[in-house]
Amino acid sequence: MRPRCVVSAGSSLNEDAPPVIEARGITRQYGELTALDGVSFTVRPGEIYGILGPNGAGKTTLVEILEGLNRPTAGDATVLGYDIRTQIGEVKKRVGVQLQASSYHQYLTLREILELFGSFYPRSAEAGELLARVHLEDRADARINQLSGGMKQRFSIVAALVNEPDLVFFDEPTAGLDPDARRDLWQIVRDVRDSGATVVLTTHYMEEAEALCDRVQLMHAGKIAAVDTPAGLVRSLHAPYRVRVTTGAALDERTVAALPGTSEVRHTTEGDLHVVELRAQDAPRTVTALTDLAHDAGTEVIDLAVLPATLEDVFLSVTGRELSG
Amino acid sequence: MRALFGASLKMVVRDKQALFWALIFPIMFLGVFRLFSFDSFGTTDLLVSVQDEASPAQQALVAALGESDFLDVTVAESTLDLASAEAAIEDDTASAVVLLTSEGAEARAELIHGISDPIGASVIEAGVSSVVDNVNLQLQGGRPPIEYVAASVDAEDTTFFEFLGPGIIGMGLMNFATISLAGSLSRYREEGVLRRIRATPLPPWKFFGSVVLAHMVVAALQVVIIAVVAELLGANVLRGGIPFLVLAVLGTVIFLNIGVIVAGLVHGRGAVEGAANAITLPMMFLAGTFFPVSQLPGAVQLAVQALPLTHLLVAMRAFVEGESVISQWPELLILAGWIVGTAVVARFTFSLEDNG
8 A cells, every 4th residue: 555645734744855754674573572574664744643553563662763762673764864773862862752651750840850851952942831832831840740640641742842853752642541631632742743843653542543643554563554644544445434224123134244345244233223233335325225125124214324434444454453452 | 961960969859768768767866876875775684593603614704794884793592494594584583594504614604585676685695695705715714815805995985876976877878878779760760761861862871870979969968967966966976077978978889889789680669679678777787887796796797797888887987086097998998899899780780771
């Protein structure tokens, strides 16, 4: 599948500009175990690039190699034009890094931590301004362990921006957060991109990749399974719709299974009602066929839903496995 | 670099547990020991049972025990056996009983005591055994090969509290340096701070260096504060002057190195704190913090020479007593060896690349 590129509102995506990340055949082995197996991809300026996959797919190892926290066994990459093998010091000056676990000093205040980290870089943003960006300005004198989970995540995001980076890595930025806190964080990530930085984020939440990312790289067992925009990935599915029909009486299973252009048929019941759920290539045709079947069975369609397929479906169809599994 | 050092310093000072070991714990000891009257402290009620009043060995031993400063000796009216000795201890007639028996020309002294605290128990055991040793020497006649008297003459100049002062300072330094540094480093590793630092352009050794340096600065402040408190309580430690303070801070390096080694070898914060305590606690009691090493039994006396705190305290006390720096060269040489040796081991056991 050829990577496609989409310009989204507010981004300064430029296909002709030199890539922000160019990785070629990144491989990482731990003894017998191959965590990454020949991963090649390109990240362009101004995009939010998502790396989506289940736990253990190699997402964190991959970003750690690009951040200089880990070394590839084979392959090479440039980040912001610098070789990660020979110029990692230059890379570290210019990228922002948010690590998976909360990782800051428990005896310093938020302001002190930001000032401390700012002192490690040639240029740095003012602590108060940074905290305001994530609505933590009134917590400047609090310590990490006085913050809620969502606040901690917001802080770890803003701590990654202390050097006004051109590229920011977010590793599972919303892991363990409730839906409200997660949506807040998505907006913050969009703000980061809108302020001119390129964002690379890893996630195992399909809806996060769909809602947030300009392009998504699906990873499975150390390899890239597919790269495209979320919509492009779904469109690439053989059957890109989910159809769900609720009827008063059961439809004939064999006839439903024989409907052209359908797959993954599931029959269930909800009380007295019968539900058929399936994936369809051509939603209008399938809906018509199902309505006719209901009519023939002497019942009627009580409820009908047509949904686009999700990245979950894409992941399943590309890897044969459930994303959340 | 200044911001980094300032932050490291703040982190040490704000760590309440580190401050407890650094200041509260030693000052608490000073205060508690000051409350005791040292004339009666350490005096043990000793009941001596004489089986054969005609035995010269038994006579000599009763006399020698009676001369001892830390024993309040009563001679039993009748000869006791083991059961009646135990009964005397149980009903608090005495804290300890010495049963003297003779078989032909050979005399035998058996100590039974009911002292459950380890310091008290080792004091009575070491004390009585040293009296027996002395009597043995006297009875064998001739001059003892080692003039033991000189040491006790020296001790007369120093009150127990004066003896205690440097011990408490050394103990405080050791506890703080080892426990706090090992704890901080393991925390930085486990909470991912080290990892987060490695993602910045800051060379990790600078971060490590600033943490160690902050501990050294706090240790220096700690020495001054405890020394002043000890001085005010009458321990006269400030007589040791600059050499005393410099030695104390240099000695801290050994315990900082040990802290780094512990953090390198042991993983898991609880385990690191446990290991640091397992090293410092026995050393605190054995290395002559509270009582002279000379009061320990012979074999233990030899063994505690292997502890760095023993040598640090010998040199610190010598400086307080006005000895010259040169005169302490053997101790200083041993301490220098400890500094270098622990630094080398620390270098190879602790890794900044560690991901926990």
